[in-house]
Amino acid sequence: MMRILVVDDDDAIRKMFHLTLEDTDYSLDTAESGEEALRLVKEHRYDLIYLDLKMPRMNGVETLRELRKIVGKIPIYIITAYHQEFFAQLKSAIADGIDFELLRKPVDHQQLILITESILGKPKAYR
Amino acid sequence: MKNTKMVVEEGLESCRNVVLELYVAGATSKYREIIEEFRTFLESTFSGNYELTVLDIIDNPQAGEDKKILATPTLIKKFPAPEKRIIGDLSLKEYIIKALGLENMKIESFDQQNSEQERKKELL
Numbered sequence: 001m002m003r004i005l006v007v008d009d010d011d012a013i014r015k016m017f018h019l020t021l022e023d024t025d026y027s028l029d030t031a032e033s034g035e036e037a038l039r040l041v042k043e044h045r046y047d048l049i050y051l052d053l054k055m056p057r058m059n060g061v062e063t064l065r066e067l068r069k070i071v072g073k074i075p076i077y078i079i080t081a082y083h084q085e086f087f088a089q090l091k092s093a094i095a096d097g098i099d100f101e102l103l104r105k106p107v108d109h110q111q112l113i114l115i116t117e118s119i120l121g122k123p124k125a126y127r
Numbered sequence: 128m129k130n131t132k133m134v135v136e137e138g139l140e141s142c143r144n145v146v147l148e149l150y151v152a153g154a155t156s157k158y159r160e161i162i163e164e165f166r167t168f169l170e171s172t173f174s175g176n177y178e179l180t181v182l183d184i185i186d187n188p189q190a191g192e193d194k195k196i197l198a199t200p201t202l203i204k205k206f207p208a209p210e211k212r213i214i215g216d217l218s219l220k221e222y223i224i225k226a227l228g229l230e231n232m233k234i235e236s237f238d239q240q241n242s243e244q245e246r247k248k249e250l251l
Contacts, residue, residue: 082188123215
């Protein structure tokens with residue numbers, strides 16, 4: 001079974017991921033901080049990580065940099081709204097060759113299932 | 128004046144059999160290689176009769192917002208209608224072309240259609 005990690009300090013977002021993906025074939029773990037995420041990736045092997053950009057203490061980009069040292073090339077999706085102000089740190093990560101993708105916020109249940117299945121299975125066309 | 132511009136743009140768009148837009152997050156070396164490979168594939172599949180525009184959401188977040196791009200990478204088939212989107216692994220080239228409904232636009236399909244027409248002409 002493929003395993004997904006969701007890292008978000010917002011309890012409502014973590015619950016939304018659980019509710020959406022609980023009836024799928026994926027196993028889901030959640031972390032409420034970058035520190036907790038780093039502990040989990042040392043204990044388990046994940047196929048996909050969804051990572052919130054704006055978190056207190058260790059933010060999404062700092063967590064991304066540390067996660068990449070441990071998890072190798074698995075897809076890491078940064079959860080964010082598309083605003084220039086959020087992307088300055090992401091640009092510096094790109095300049096350092098750190099790989100990631102973007103997941104637009106907000107996202108609904110159906111969209112999240114479509115995206116997850118497209119990343120972990122075969123991509124699905126939609127209108 | 129505005130209408131004139133729209134007509135010109137539509138005219139330009141219809142010059143290509145296939146019009147695609149690709150939304151990515153960052154022009155990393157990984158993407159450069161993937162896009163190059165994808166362009167080579169499109170070139171041979173559609174015999175150069177395609178248009179692929181690559182937009183980097185990190186450089187241009189508004190483009191991602193305007194198009195409501197759910198996740199990267201997203202490939203949009205703008206033409207022929209209907210517009211269709213696909214998220215994910217661009218290395219699955221043949222699969223993507225089929226999923227976007229572009230299989231009958233492949234150059235061999237045109238060749239087959241032309242041979243069919245020529246055969247019919249000969250029979251007449």
